[in-house]
Amino acid sequence: GQNIDQPTEMTATEGAIVQINCTYQTSGFNGLFWYQQHAGEAPTFLSYNVLDGLEEKGRFSSFLSRSKGYSYLLLKELQMKDSASYLCAVSDSNYQLIWGAGTKLIIKP
Amino acid sequence: GAVVSQHPSRVICKSGTSVKIECRSLDFQATTMFWYRQFPKQSLMLMATSNEGSKATYEQGVEKDKFLINHASLTLSTLTVTSAHPEDSSFYICSASHSGRDYNEQFFGPGTRLTVL
Numbered sequence: 001g002q003n004i005d006q007p008t009e010m011t012a013t014e015g016a017i018v019q020i021n022c023t024y025q026t027s028g029f030n031g032l033f034w035y036q037q038h039a040g041e042a043p044t045f046l047s048y049n050v051l052d053g054l055e056e057k058g059r060f061s062s063f064l065s066r067s068k069g070y071s072y073l074l075l076k077e078l079q080m081k082d083s084a085s086y087l088c089a090v091s092d093s094n095y096q097l098i099w100g101a102g103t104k105l106i107i108k109p
Numbered sequence: 110g111a112v113v114s115q116h117p118s119r120v121i122c123k124s125g126t127s128v129k130i131e132c133r134s135l136d137f138q139a140t141t142m143f144w145y146r147q148f149p150k151q152s153l154m155l156m157a158t159s160n161e162g163s164k165a166t167y168e169q170g171v172e173k174d175k176f177l178i179n180h181a182s183l184t185l186s187t188l189t190v191t192s193a194h195p196e197d198s199s200f201y202i203c204s205a206s207h208s209g210r211d212y213n214e215q216f217f218g219p220g221t222r223l224t225v226l
Binding site: 033035040041042043044045048087096097099100101102 | 115143151152153155158200202214215216217218219220222
């Protein structure tokens, strides 16, 4: 079966760095997405990785290792507004997105 | 660019009535639209995938006669929840993708919160 695993909840301090991990087992791979979802709102796109390595975009970076079926989202200089759920999703062989359950990130002052 | 709108944003209805939700891609032609449902504190659950001009493909366990999907144009898809019941209360989100993109990024609408009394 297809499976996406990510921690249910994480807590971090304002100004710090946090890494949210995602492991996946899917039938085929056509890229991995990270989305941010604030409570009561729809997801918004953060990043896309299809090749191994690190993609940096401002305070957010995303890493992919296809051989390990592993990705992480790195958030630097955390701000209170970063409190949200972070969803990992993998595009499978049919280009269908397989969604993780999401990681709720709580930022404390 | 790549803006998706959804209407209404919130609806409250009586049990047994039908509710229609519209999803529009405002500045691009969406070759494929997706309908998701999300219950509180749970992840997105794909309900169906629809391509313009063809019948929607429903996920296992989703009743196609209860959740009617119409994708009549490249910019509009509708989801009709027929004979809604309290257990249908949820957050319904549509997304759209564009075949011209390098990758199949999905652009999400703002969601519709349905409450069935």
